[in-house]
Amino acid sequence: MKTLFHSFPAVLKRGLVVLGVLAAGACAYNETLGRNQLLFVSQGQMAQLASSAWTDLKKQEPTTSDPKYLNRVNRVAPKIIRAAGENPAEWEVEVFKSDQINAFALPGGKIGIYTGILDLMDNDSQIAAVLGHEVAHVKFNHSGERYSQTAAAQTALSAGGALVGDSQVGTTALQALGLGAQYGVLLPFSRKHELEADKFGLRYMARAGYDMDEAVRFWQKMSAQKNGAPPEFMSTHPSDATRIAQLKREIQLIRSGS
Ligand SMILES: [Zn+2]
Structure with a gap:
């Protein structure tokens, strides 16, 4: 992990830049999202960062070769990726063999989905809903934004003189990818990121037919799961009344051509 950081802006390591400079220099308006994003890492830098984490993850967590799962995922994923304006050949989707009710995305077009969540899905549209959500997280560089926010906060803390050590930056990077210090522990995106992923995920679904x-049906089903042991996807992806209400509102907007 450490060597990758040599490609990151040196200022992050040295902690020499005050927050004001970061905020002024790195805020970019994203027209599709309709808001400013604090970003001082590009999609490419995030992808580089994620690639070794993804390789490690695939070594540590078993994947499935069961066609029951692979056929479904391989049928839906390329359509959703294409609907998001991306080239499916540049993306990688893995099905991990685990009862965890979860899915995740890493920068550079890497998507992981667990057999546990696929077992809950009644049809291809429900798979498309979850994949669309994950593709949107990547497409809008939510990880890069999370990285930038965390690093800006740490830089602000250390601006008084202390240096930001490599280990600290390393932790930030893992957090930005949504991975805990141990793989398999997924950290939450902010509510804003979740709602954006839902909103654009729906658009990709619609475009892909x-x-x-x-x-909505799938999120309601996930919500009902809450009664037992809370599934992982619930804790990282809070599904509540607000979220389902927003999904319904967005569906109406999309259908009315907005
Ligand atoms: Zn999410």
């Missing part, structure tokens, strides 16, 4: 109402 899937039934958006199935997204």
